[in-house]
Amino acid sequence: MGVSSMKQAGNYQERSTKEWSFSEILTNREIRERWEKVRNYFFLRESTYDMTNRCNIRCQGCYYYEGEKQFVREIKDPNMWRKLMQAEKARGITYVVLAGAEPSLVPELCEVCFEEMPLGTIASNGLKPIPESINYKIHISVWGNDETSLKIRNAKDMLLRQIENYRRDPRAVFVYTFTKENIDQVYEVAETLARQGCKLTFNAFSAPVGYAGPLRHTPASLGQTRKAMVDLLSRYPENVLFSLYSAVAHTHRCGLHSLYACSYPRMNPSIHLGLGRSFRQYRADLTWDRDAACCVPDTDCDDCRHYAAGSAVVTARLFRHASDNDTFMSWLDYVDTYLAVWVMEYSKGENLSHRLVPPPGHGVF
Numbered sequence: 001m002g003v004s005s006m007k008q009a010g011n012y013q014e015r016s017t018k019e020w021s022f023s024e025i026l027t028n029r030e031i032r033e034r035w036e037k038v039r040n041y042f043f044l045r046e047s048t049y050d051m052t053n054r055c056n057i058r059c060q061g062c063y064y065y066e067g068e069k070q071f072v073r074e075i076k077d078p079n080m081w082r083k084l085m086q087a088e089k090a091r092g093i094t095y096v097v098l099a100g101a102e103p104s105l106v107p108e109l110c111e112v113c114f115e116e117m118p119l120g121t122i123a124s125n126g127l128k129p130i131p132e133s134i135n136y137k138i139h140i141s142v143w144g145n146d147e148t149s150l151k152i153r154n155a156k157d158m159l160l161r162q163i164e165n166y167r168r169d170p171r172a173v174f175v176y177t178f179t180k181e182n183i184d185q186v187y188e189v190a191e192t193l194a195r196q197g198c199k200l201t202f203n204a205f206s207a208p209v210g211y212a213g214p215l216r217h218t219p220a221s222l223g224q225t226r227k228a229m230v231d232l233l234s235r236y237p238e239n240v241l242f243s244l245y246s247a248v249a250h251t252h253r254c255g256l257h258s259l260y261a262c263s264y265p266r267m268n269p270s271i272h273l274g275l276g277r278s279f280r281q282y283r284a285d286l287t288w289d290r291d292a293a294c295c296v297p298d299t300d301c302d303d304c305r306h307y308a309a310g311s312a313v314v315t316a317r318l319f320r321h322a323s324d325n326d327t328f329m330s331w332l333d334y335v336d337t338y339l340a341v342w343v344m345e346y347s348k349g350e351n352l353s354h355r356l357v358p359p360p361g362h363g364v365f
């Protein structure tokens, strides 16, 4: 599955001009405790890796099969991957996202990555179980009910097979990607997953460069998506890993770059700050290209609302959110959500904010 990203909460690219208000905000006990909880993870430094060019299905709108990265020569030698991971560790990377195409097709390479780098996530379509010894988070992509999956992913009984493979697996988070066409289906999918005790989070379809197909969102479909996210968050609080501010950030008419200024190298020319300094997106031949480096390469930046992108881009904007209690609580909920989705052993707390707070400098829609 071609997804990826992780955050760098510690890489603030902004200087606080509001330190007085930040310390005032921290006088609230609830806020202070959550802040102390999430800041323990500011050491995370992410990069992402395409483990293979191959996938066992072919989905419409897959950004992996856009652009040149799909044509590189795969490196299949575990020793070369081990050396890469050791070099990554040496340059300060502490967190890996193994993506694709489909990493479950190369478990021996994922295993080597885990041996060298114990924190990470694998983005998978969930059709082939990943060995338990690889103790990364596993994000399983869901694009609608099984009828829709058959139509746009050409895979039969997909949810059923994904649940069979990952029910009761503490590594697994099912990621429902809202497209323009599958919004209502989320209710039956969420009910099924909740009944099976599975964890679920949400993504918004972000069009690959040049994509003009039917999955692309419109303002109306973004509004409907937000409503469904909020409904399900209140209906299945034990299963849905999300927050109201996550819903706002990922369904806003402006994409993530317009709202927060994307910090990945592809959009961020600085080689000195944050993700611009440390993030790399390795292709399956172990090369990387700074000009193309982001967690969802070949995605159209104007349409980018991807959950993986947001978890870095929103998180990096700490000080922008440190203006008042409500806004900062929303940001904390966002960070608490992404840590629960991306980090093994991290447990999500109750959301602190109970209203839709607008991104700084913007309206709520």
Ligand code: SF4
Pocket (backbone or CB within 6 Å): 001, 002, 055, 056, 057, 058, 059, 062, 063, 064, 065, 100, 101, 102, 124, 125, 141, 153
């Ligand atoms: S599962 Fe679908 S979206 Fe993921 S890499 Fe394979 S074809 Fe692309």
Ligand code: SF4
Pocket (backbone or CB within 6 Å): 256, 257, 262, 263, 264, 266, 267, 293, 294, 295, 296, 297, 299, 300, 301, 302, 304, 309
């Ligand atoms: S697609 Fe564009 S906006 Fe989204 S993460 Fe990549 S560089 Fe940033």
